[in-house]
Amino acid sequence: MLAIQFLSHQWKQAKRSxxxxxxxxxxxxMGFFIFILFAEVVILAIYVSDKWHEIITTxxxxxxxxxxxxxxxxxxFTMRFFMQKLPALEIRPYQQLPIKKRxxxxxxxxxxxxxxxxxxxxxxFIPFAIFQISYFHGTSTAWIWLLGLLFLDQAINLxxxxxxxxxxxxxxxxxLFFAVLSALALAEYTExxxxxxxxxxxxxxxxxxxxxxxxxxxxxxxxxxxxxEYLKQGMYLESFQPKSGREDKYLNNQFSVLDRIGLIGELIxxxxxxxxxxxxxxxxxxxxxxxxxxxxxxxxxxxxxPESGFMIFIGIFVTSILSxxxxxxxFSSEGGHFDFFLTLGLxxxxxxxxxxxxxxxxxxxxxxxxxxxxxxxxxxFFTNTACFLFSLGIINxxxxxxxxxxxxxxxxxxxxxxxxxxxxxxxxxxxxPVFILPIFIYLPFKWFGNPTMGLIVLGAxxxxxxxxxxxxxxxxxxxxxxxxxxxxEGFRDKS
Amino acid sequence: MIQINxxxxxxxxxxxxxxxxxxxxxGESFGLVGNNGAGKTTLxxxxxxxxxxxxxxxxxxxxxVARNENWKKITGSYLDQGFxxxxxxxxxxxxxxxxxxxxxxxxxxxxxxxxEDFFNGEVLGKKKLIRNFSMGxxxxxxxAAAMMGHPEIxxxxxPFNSLDPSTQIRxxxxxxxxxxxxxxxxxxxSHDLNHIAEVCDRVVILENGKIVHDLHTDNDTLASLESYxxx
Numbered sequence: 001m002l003a004i005q006f007l008s009h010q011w012k013q014a015k016r017s018x019x020x021x022x023x024x025x026x027x028x029x030m031g032f033f034i035f036i037l038f039a040e041v042v043i044l045a046i047y048v049s050d051k052w053h054e055i056i057t058t059x060x061x062x063x064x065x066x067x068x069x070x071x072x073x074x075x076x077f078t079m080r081f082f083m084q085k086l087p088a089l090e091i092r093p094y095q096q097l098p099i100k101k102r103x104x105x106x107x108x109x110x111x112x113x114x115x116x117x118x119x120x121x122x123x124x125f126i127p128f129a130i131f132q133i134s135y136f137h138g139t140s141t142a143w144i145w146l147l148g149l150l151f152l153d154q155a156i157n158l159x160x161x162x163x164x165x166x167x168x169x170x171x172x173x174x175x176l177f178f179a180v181l182s183a184l185a186l187a188e189y190t191e192x193x194x195x196x197x198x199x200x201x202x203x204x205x206x207x208x209x210x211x212x213x214x215x216x217x218x219x220x221x222x223x224x225x226x227x228x229e230y231l232k233q234g235m236y237l238e239s240f241q242p243k244s245g246r247e248d249k250y251l252n253n254q255f256s257v258l259d260r261i262g263l264i265g266e267l268i269x270x271x272x273x274x275x276x277x278x279x280x281x282x283x284x285x286x287x288x289x290x291x292x293x294x295x296x297x298x299x300x301x302x303x304x305x306p307e308s309g310f311m312i313f314i315g316i317f318v319t320s321i322l323s324x325x326x327x328x329x330x331f332s333s334e335g336g337h338f339d340f341f342l343t344l345g346l347x348x349x350x351x352x353x354x355x356x357x358x359x360x361x362x363x364x365x366x367x368x369x370x371x372x373x374x375x376x377x378x379x380x381f382f383t384n385t386a387c388f389l390f391s392l393g394i395i396n397x398x399x400x401x402x403x404x405x406x407x408x409x410x411x412x413x414x415x416x417x418x419x420x421x422x423x424x425x426x427x428x429x430x431x432x433p434v435f436i437l438p439i440f441i442y443l444p445f446k447w448f449g450n451p452t453m454g455l456i457v458l459g460a461x462x463x464x465x466x467x468x469x470x471x472x473x474x475x476x477x478x479x480x481x482x483x484x485x486x487x488x489e490g491f492r493d494k495s
Numbered sequence: 496m497i498q499i500n501x502x503x504x505x506x507x508x509x510x511x512x513x514x515x516x517x518x519x520x521x522g523e524s525f526g527l528v529g530n531n532g533a534g535k536t537t538l539x540x541x542x543x544x545x546x547x548x549x550x551x552x553x554x555x556x557x558x559x560v561a562r563n564e565n566w567k568k569i570t571g572s573y574l575d576q577g578f579x580x581x582x583x584x585x586x587x588x589x590x591x592x593x594x595x596x597x598x599x600x601x602x603x604x605x606x607x608x609x610x611e612d613f614f615n616g617e618v619l620g621k622k623k624l625i626r627n628f629s630m631g632x633x634x635x636x637x638x639a640a641a642m643m644g645h646p647e648i649x650x651x652x653x654p655f656n657s658l659d660p661s662t663q664i665r666x667x668x669x670x671x672x673x674x675x676x677x678x679x680x681x682x683x684x685s686h687d688l689n690h691i692a693e694v695c696d697r698v699v700i701l702e703n704g705k706i707v708h709d710l711h712t713d714n715d716t717l718a719s720l721e722s723y724x725x726x
Binding site: 251254263266270273274277278336337338339340342343344345346412413485488489491492 | 584622
C-alpha cells in the first residue's frame with residue numbers, strides 16, 4: 001500500500017516536472033526519436049544474437065560472447081556511475097510521518113532496479129539466451145543463464161549505488177575511471193593480462209555447472225544488504241546538511257588589483273568570485289584545459305588539410321570556447337541575485353561591459369596558450385590568429401546577446417561532471433551559427449583559390465566588430481531592458 | 496514621494512494587484528498587511544520595476560519607475576533571498592553594495608560599525624559565506640544592505656520574519672531612529688500586526704490585490720487591525 005502511495009507521488013513529481021510543460025511538439029519529436037532509436041537497438045540485438053555463431057569464426061561463440069559481456073559490464077559500470085541518478089525519494093517530507101524506516105529504504109533501493117540501463121541489459125541478453133544459449137545448452141539452462149546475468153547486472157547497479165554514495169563525483173574520479181579502464185584495455189591489447197578472458201572463463205564455468213549460477217543472485221542480495229545497512233545508518237537529517245568549512249581560502253582571494261579600474265573592476269571581481277566559489281562553475285573551469293587541447297586531435301591528421309574549412313572550426317573552437325562557456329550562462333548563473341542587480345541602481349552598460357571585458361580576457365588568454373600549435377605549421381598559426389580576431393570582435397558580443405534569451409536560473413551549488421540543470425537545447429542551437437558563420441565566410445575565398453584572403457577577411461571583420469563594440473553593447477543593453485521582466489521571473493522559479 | 500495610478504497585474508486571470516490610486520508622502524512609514532496571496536510582494540515588485548504591470552504606472556518622485564532609473568539611486572530594498580549574493584561573505588557583500596551606491600570605503604566602515612548592535616555580533620568577522628548563515632542572519636544582512644547609504648525610500652518585505660525576538664525589537668528601534676534622522680520613507684509589509692501598528696504611521700490592508708482599508712495609526716489601530724483579521 002505504502003509503496004503504491006510513494007509511486008503515485010513519484011509519478012506526480014515526474015509528470016509535473018517543468019520539462020513536460022515546455023513544448024508539446026518538441027516532446028513529441030523527441031519521443032519519436034527515442035522510440036526509433038530503441039527499436040533499432042532491439043532489432044540489432046536480435047539480429048546479432050541470431051547470427052552470432054556465423055559472425056564469430058574463431059573460438060567458441062558463447063565464450064567469445066562472454067568476453068564481450070565482460071567489457072559490456074565494465075562499460076555499464078562506468079555509464080551507470082556517471083549517467084545514472086541515484087535512486088532517491090525526497091525523504092524529508094516522509095521522515096516525520098509514522099512510516100517505518102526500512103519501508104522507505106526498501107522502496108528507494110527497489111526503485112533503483114527499474115531504470116533505463118537495466119532495460120538495455122534485457123534487450124541484449126534476452127535474444128542471446130533465446131537464439132544461442134538454448135541452442136547450445138538447452139532451454140532450462142538458457143533461463144538460468146539469463147536470470148543469472150540479469151542478477152549480475154543488478155549487482156553492478158547496487159555496487160554503483162554504494163560506491164557513488166561514498167564519494168562525490170568530481171574530475172579526479174572521472175580521470176581515475178578512465179585510467180583504470182585504459183589500463184585494462186592496454187593490458188588486454190598487449191596480451192599481458194586479459195580482463196575479458198578472466199570474466200569469460202568464470203561465466204563459461206558457470207554454464208557447465210548451472211547450479212553455480214545461484215552465486216549471482218547471492219552476490220546481488222549481499223550488495224542489497226550492504227546498501228540497506230548503509231542507508232539505515234546514514235538516514236538522519238544531518239547527513240543532508242551541506243558541509244561548511246574550508247571557506248577561509250576563498251576569502252583570501254579579493255582581486256583587489258581590480259579595484260583600480262573602478263566599478264567595472266568591482267563587477268569583474270564579483271564574476272571571478274562567482275566562478276571560483278561555486279562547485280558547478282569550478283568543475284566547468286577544470287575541464288577548460290581539455291577544450292584547449294582540442295587541436296591535438298585534429299592537427300596531426302592528414303585528411304584535414306591546413307586550409308580546410310574544418311581548421312576554421314578548430315580555430316574558433318580553441319580561441320572562443322572558454323568565453324562562450326562563460327558568456328552563455330553569465331546571466332543565468334546570476335539568477336540567484338538578479339532581482340538585486342535590477343534594483344541596485346547598477347548601470348546596465350557597466351554590467352554588460354564587465355562581462356564582455358572578462359570574456360575578452362578569456363579569449364586573449366586562450367589565444368596565447370594555443371600559440372604553440374604553430375608547431376603544426378604557420379598556416380595553423382595564421383588561421384588561429386584570424387579566428388581569434390573574429391571571436392573577439394563578432395562572436396563575443398553575439399553570444400552575450402543570445403544569453404539574454406536564457407530565463408532558467410542555474411543552480412550553482414550542485415556540481416557534478418554531468419549536470420544538465422539549467423541547460424536547454426537553446427544553448428546547443430546557438431553554437432551552430434557561431435561555428436557555421438566564419439566557415440561560410442571563409443570557404444568562398446578558398447574555393448576561388450585564395451584561402452589567405454579568406455583569413456584576412458575574417459580577421460578584418462573581427463577588428464571591425466571591435467570598433468563596433470559600443471554599438472553591440474547598446475544593443476545588448478537594449479535587449480536586456482526588453483527582456484528583464486521575463487528573465488527575472490524565470491530566475492525566481494528555481495527548479 | 497510615491498504615487499500609484501490604476502496599477503493592475505494579473506497572473507493567469509487572477510488579479511494579484513489592482514490599485515486605483517495610492518499616494519505615499521515623503522517621510523511616511525507605510526505599513527502593508529494582508530493574508531497570504533493578498534498581493535503584498537507583487538505590489539512591492541511592481542514598485543521596484545521587477546514585474547511588468549498589465550496597466551497603470553507607479554511613480555517615485557513623479558517619475559515612472561518603468562521608464563526611468565533615477566529612483567534606484569534613492570531607493571533601498573530587501574524583499575527576499577534573491578537580493579543576497581550568497582557566495583560572498585557579508586563584508587564583501589556590503590562593500591560591493593556600498594560601492595555601487597556610491598559610498599566610500601570609510602563611509603561603509605562607519606555604517607557597519609553603526610549596525611554592529613543590530614547584527615548582535617553574529618554577522619561580521621565570521622569568515623563565512625552568506626549562503627552558510629542561518630535564515631535570521633541572512634535577513635539581517637539583507638536589511639542592513641537595503642538601508643545602506645541612508646536612501647530616501649526603504650522597502651522591506653516581511654522584515655520581521657525569521658528574526659529572533661531581540662532582533663525584532665532592535666529592528667523596530669532602527670527603523671524609528673532612521674526615520675528621525677533622515678526622514679526616510681518606509682514601506683514595510685508584515686504579518687505581525689503588533690509590530691506594524693507600532694512602527695508605521697499608516698497601515699493599508701490589502702485583499703485580493705485591492706486596498707480594503709487605509710488607516711492612520713492611532714491608539715485604536717491595533718484593535719481595528721485585529722478585528723479585521725479575526726476569524
